[in-house]
Amino acid sequence: xxxxxxxxxxxxxxxxxxxxxxxxxxxxxxxxxxxxxxxxxxxxxxxxxxxxxxxxxxxxxxxxxxxxxxxxxxxxxxxxxxxxxxxxxxxxxxxxxxxxxxxxxxxxxxxxxxxxxxxxxxxxxxxxxxxxxxxxxxxxxxxxxxxxxxxxxxxxxxxxxxxxxxxxxxxxxxxxxxxxxxxxxxxxxxxxxxxxxxxxxxxxxxxxxxxxxxxxxxxxxxxxxxxxxxxxxxxxxxxxxxxxxxxxxxxxxxxxxxxxxxxxxxxxxxxxxxxxxxxxxxxxxxxxxxxxxxxxxxxxxxxxxxxxxxxxxxxxxxxxxxxxxxxxxxxxxxxxxxxx
Amino acid sequence: xxxxxxxxxxxxxxxxxxxxxxxxxxxxxxxxxxxxxxxxxxxxxxxxxxxxxxxxxxxxxxxxxxxxxxxxxxxxxxxxxxxxxxxxxxxxxxxxxxxxxxxxxxxxxxxxxxxxxxxxxxxxxxxxxxxxxxxxxxxxxxxxxxxxxxxxxxxxxxxxxxxxxxxxxxxxxxxxxxxxxxxxxxxxxxxxxxxxxxxxxxxxxxxxxxxxxxxxxxxxxxxxxxxxxxxxxxxxxxxxxxxxxxxxxxxxxxxxxxxxxxxxxxxxxxxxxxxxxxxxxxxxxxxxxxxxxxxxxxxxxxxxxxxxxxxxxxxxxxxxxxxxxxxxxxxxxxxxxxxx
Numbered sequence: 001x002x003x004x005x006x007x008x009x010x011x012x013x014x015x016x017x018x019x020x021x022x023x024x025x026x027x028x029x030x031x032x033x034x035x036x037x038x039x040x041x042x043x044x045x046x047x048x049x050x051x052x053x054x055x056x057x058x059x060x061x062x063x064x065x066x067x068x069x070x071x072x073x074x075x076x077x078x079x080x081x082x083x084x085x086x087x088x089x090x091x092x093x094x095x096x097x098x099x100x101x102x103x104x105x106x107x108x109x110x111x112x113x114x115x116x117x118x119x120x121x122x123x124x125x126x127x128x129x130x131x132x133x134x135x136x137x138x139x140x141x142x143x144x145x146x147x148x149x150x151x152x153x154x155x156x157x158x159x160x161x162x163x164x165x166x167x168x169x170x171x172x173x174x175x176x177x178x179x180x181x182x183x184x185x186x187x188x189x190x191x192x193x194x195x196x197x198x199x200x201x202x203x204x205x206x207x208x209x210x211x212x213x214x215x216x217x218x219x220x221x222x223x224x225x226x227x228x229x230x231x232x233x234x235x236x237x238x239x240x241x242x243x244x245x246x247x248x249x250x251x252x253x254x255x256x257x258x259x260x261x262x263x264x265x266x267x268x269x270x271x272x273x274x275x276x277x278x279x280x281x282x283x284x285x286x287x288x289x290x291x292x293x294x295x296x297x298x299x300x301x302x303x304x305x306x307x308x309x310x311x312x313x314x315x316x317x318x319x320x321x322x323x324x325x326x327x328x329x330x331x332x333x334x335x336x337x338x339x340x
Numbered sequence: 341x342x343x344x345x346x347x348x349x350x351x352x353x354x355x356x357x358x359x360x361x362x363x364x365x366x367x368x369x370x371x372x373x374x375x376x377x378x379x380x381x382x383x384x385x386x387x388x389x390x391x392x393x394x395x396x397x398x399x400x401x402x403x404x405x406x407x408x409x410x411x412x413x414x415x416x417x418x419x420x421x422x423x424x425x426x427x428x429x430x431x432x433x434x435x436x437x438x439x440x441x442x443x444x445x446x447x448x449x450x451x452x453x454x455x456x457x458x459x460x461x462x463x464x465x466x467x468x469x470x471x472x473x474x475x476x477x478x479x480x481x482x483x484x485x486x487x488x489x490x491x492x493x494x495x496x497x498x499x500x501x502x503x504x505x506x507x508x509x510x511x512x513x514x515x516x517x518x519x520x521x522x523x524x525x526x527x528x529x530x531x532x533x534x535x536x537x538x539x540x541x542x543x544x545x546x547x548x549x550x551x552x553x554x555x556x557x558x559x560x561x562x563x564x565x566x567x568x569x570x571x572x573x574x575x576x577x578x579x580x581x582x583x584x585x586x587x588x589x590x591x592x593x594x595x596x597x598x599x600x601x602x603x604x605x606x607x608x609x610x611x612x613x614x615x616x617x618x619x620x621x622x623x624x625x626x627x628x629x630x631x632x633x634x635x636x637x638x639x640x641x642x643x644x645x646x647x648x649x650x651x652x653x654x655x656x657x658x659x660x661x662x663x664x665x666x667x668x669x670x671x672x673x674x675x676x677x678x679x680x
Contacts, residue, residue, distance in 0.1 A: 017566025018671025057384035058436035096398035149489035226357025331358030
């Protein structure tokens, strides 16, 4: 019984720890993720580190559908965790990959996802060095769930954290918001609509590396995923104990994302992104930072969108394009479950 | 709307990235996992390391039922990953915790699991420093799945790996086999039977630390989980390119586990363990190693069960208690899905 990647399906034996699982690992995961650390073949991977500060981050990915314009659960699962690592200024080094597979999943579909993961990891220059595979009965999963956990190294002298925003700081966004959420939504069974919007799913650590070269004293970075820009700003305001004043006219949004949001009754400020970051820095650093961001392919639509204020209530307020003031609260009811 | 741990249930909003998720994190995960690194509140946790060798390991836990004699998915998810880390001789440092929750899960049940995880981590002296929570619709999960990923530090001079078994080496097991699998099986809906067998789920790194104090030149360690002792021995034989000769009479098994296996038509050699390890060392080190194992609470039933042989076919053979020879192959058909 060999692994039939073309016509085969996942069965409970692929999670058994026995021969079928060994075949799946050898014929699929090792084949595409191949690297010396993974090939060690132990239940853990070992690597040498220099003394210094490391970071660790974890993300489960349960997105539906598994494939969407601009990406799939495989590439997303690499980008998602790399970005959480990068938001500390760290250089990501290694990823683990944990799969929960639903009995009946087509091996061809899983192969497509694994190839996409491998490509995203290679492009980002990180290695997937250990993994785990479990199988659950049909109806106890939804095709595939992927956990990735990553570690990275923070360059000396860099100290970026969500609690470092100070009144007077400038708030920047690296590009258009809402692309990921709208692209995924356009493929949902009950909603399918025509759009040219693609997910912005991308690994941001190289953009971050450029940014901290120019502004090593950067205060905060955060990628506005679930809950969107508005929720991430609220998280940062709470963590730093400050308020924020945002200028709606400054927020980059694609016309088509705006149109889709109007059609669906959604607010783009609360829609998930997977290749964007919020940066907060001292006002005097904002122009050089903006310039380096705009010179990077993943930041060419970057903009300064507001400023940090003193506010004991830690409110995020927005001057609307019509000149009014609007309170941007945390996301309450979730219009878009399973977006990542 | 606050978090009602007593009567509440998980809803899709708890995975939204918004206010409900923030309440779940604050009121449940931070409450029980509390530590300074987790409290950083960023999307990644940072920590300082010395120069040296580190290891990383990941495990998804999909065990059913969630609670079983001797443990639950919470404690198991801590022990499982710590043990994979420990099998390199490393001291585990930090864990991540990724939850996939099914809509409708009782918060009281989740709290019980989180308390158990926190207790297991504290007892093992490791910290859960970052996490992630996703929610899937009712019928797309099975209560809760937990990924844990860990990192640890390998002491200087220690080099333990599955490819280091050499002909003539001794093979040891740290205690009775099959306890975990049989205890879980006794609680399966369609099988429930009366037994006093408890899962052996436990963190083995302190036992390992004692072992490498006495025999730092230890060759291999492996915890025989899915697929049981027989499958793990085959993995090691393949990795090292050797054969093995096992003595059935030397393998510690509880009478009740043997009885349950006979009743159910199962072979204890293929039943999962969660608190046992296989050790392989040079013959001359086997007696001192056995002695230090037997002096530790998690190794008091340790035994020498066989020897490594030259064998280009990498076969694991066993002299049965009746004096015959039996080939121990890899696990083929899995009698016990979702055992961890």
